[in-house]
Amino acid sequence: MIAHEIQTATNQPVFSERLLAWFDVHGRHDLPWQQPRTAYRVWISEVMLQQTQVATVIDYFNRFIQRFPQLGDLAAAPLDDVLAxxxxxxxxxxARNLHAAARVMAAExxxxxxxxxxALPGVGASTAAAIMAQAFDAPATILDGNVKRVMARHAGIDTPIEQASTIQALYHVAKSHTPTTRLADYxxxxxxxxxxxxxxxxxxxxxxxVSTxxxxxxxxxxxxxxxxxxxxPIPTRRAIFLHIEDDAGRLMLIRRPPSGIWGGLWCLPEYTPIEAQELQQSQHSESAARQAMLSQWSFAVQGEAVEIAAFEHxxxxxxxxxxxxxxxxGTYSYAQDTPDVxxxxxxxxxxALPQLGxxxxxxxxxxxxxVPLEE
Known part of the structure; x- marks a missing residue:
């Protein structure tokens, strides 16, 4: 039995009417992107809310809007400011897609x-629908993680939620419940x-x-x-980051490539040890990989590398x-700032840290x- 058949049998108000009546009393009406609910603010919030909970997003959104109150401010900003x-x-x-999309919108x-x-970078079907509904009160059907869960339970859809056929079924159910008025509220x-x-x-x-x-x-x-x-099972990947410090007490940071994990962020140089079986011994593996990393800058290395910290992420x-x-x-004769160092x-x-991504x-x-060490 699907939800529509149950509704007909019990002659209840339609799904959207019950949901909106509940929302009027219990819904969230004071989220920062709702006041005012402009296309720019809704777009920023929807991108931030991808894979991230509202409670986490609120502070980031407020800081972001304070720094970039208008689309033109974001489009004109350096990417480093956005990533920071x-x-x-x-x-x-x-963040990279947001910045790229801002520049497109500033022009078009x-x-x-x-x-x-x-057509904009970083905007998928559910995000686009949420923007159209909330900023323009236009008829559009969203299907984010929360909505998928609600629809799967309400309609009793029990096939794996990752399957394309399941997503299509969930979308049809969600669309059937979407009203023609009060789209932003719904x-x-x-x-x-x-x-x-x-x-x-x-x-x-x-x-x-809507539990009945x-x-x-x-x-x-x-x-x-x-x-x-x-x-x-989630695999484990090993990486080693280098805290490269010269005689003058300066620390080196590099910009990571624009794509991939942590793309475009400033970071300590990283290398991945060559698999031990390729070089017989793991310590030789790490030494060779470290040397390959350092050789691109022609550093005069003093002493051995020393492990000073470890973390999991x-x-x-x-x-x-x-x-x-x-x-x-040694003091690096070419130790001057470049776009990537x-x-x-x-x-x-x-x-410096708050200014860097x-x-x-x-x-x-x-x-x-x-933090200075205590003597």
């Missing part, structure tokens, strides 16, 4: 149709329902405005839905197991480095 404000929020491709105008939003309401009541863990079905015809609730399958494919698809090694080098004296780090674990390490 994004630092710690993760998924940094979002803010879109007012779904198809034109979809879009926020369905996201609020998934975020506050129909949660991944302990769903609060007793307070849910929810298939999962009526058949005691709330904890089982939505279903997912069995997840493979979880990405979506793997666990990074990292160590940080200190390498002392910058040198900082340790005493200058406290002022840095990976969170590296920023934490450098902040600790900038």
């Amino acid at each position: 404000l994004w630092s710690g929020l993760g998924y940094y491709a979002r 105008g803010i879109p007012d149709s779904l198809v034109h939003w979809l 879009t926020q309401a369905i996201m609020d329902l998934g975020a506050t009541l129909c949660t991944r863990g302990q769903a609060n079905c007793a307070r849910c405005p 015809d929810c298939v999962a609730y009526l058949t005691d399958q709330v904890a089982q839905l939505p279903t997912r494919r069995a997840r493979k 979880r990405f979506t698809h793997y666990l990074l197991n990292a160590t940080i090694e200190r390498v002392r080098v 910058r040198w900082f004296h340790v005493c200058d780090l406290p002022a 840095l990976p969170k674990p590296i920023a934490r390490f450098l902040a600790d480095c900038s």
Whole structure:
């Protein structure tokens, strides 16, 4: 039995009416991007909310809007400024795409149709629909993670949520519930329902405005839905970062390549040890890889590399197991800033760090480095 059949049998108000009545009383009406709810502010918030919870986004959004109150401010800013404000929020491709899209819109105008939003970097179908609904009150159907969960439970869809056929079925159900009026409120309401009541863990079905015809609730399958494919174990990847310090006490940071993990951020130079079996012994492997990294700058290395820190950082698809090694080098005759290399004296780090886009674990390490050691 699907949700529509249950509604007809019990002659209840339609899904959207019940949801909006609940939203009027219990929904979130004071989120910073709602006041005012302009296309620019909604777009910023929706990109930040990709893979990130509202509670985390709020402070980042407020700082971002304070620095870039208008589209032109964001489009004119250097990418480094954007990445610095994004630092710690993760998924940094979002920031690069946001900046690129701002420049497109500054030249061509803010879109007012779904198809034109979809043409912008970093804007997918659900994000475009959320922008159209919330900024323009236009009929558009969103299908983010919260909405997928609500629809899978309400309609009793029990095929793996990652499957293309499941996503298509969920979209049709979501579209059938989307009203023709109050689109902005409805879009926020369905996201609020998934975020506050129909949660991944302990769903609060007793307070849910649509539980009376929810298939999962009526058949005691709330904890089982939505279903997912069995997840493979997350692999571990090893990396070593170099704390390169010269005789003058200056620390070297480099800009990472624009694509890939932490793309475009400032970071300690990184190398991945060659697999031990390729060079017989792991210590030789690390030494060779380190030397290959350092050789590109022709440093006069003083002494041996010394491990000074270690950390783990979880990405979506793997666990990074990292160590940080200190390498002392002679005063580098070419130690001047370039677009991709910058040198900082340790005493200058406290002022410099907030201005740089840095990976969170590296920023934490450098902040600790900038604190003088007690004698």
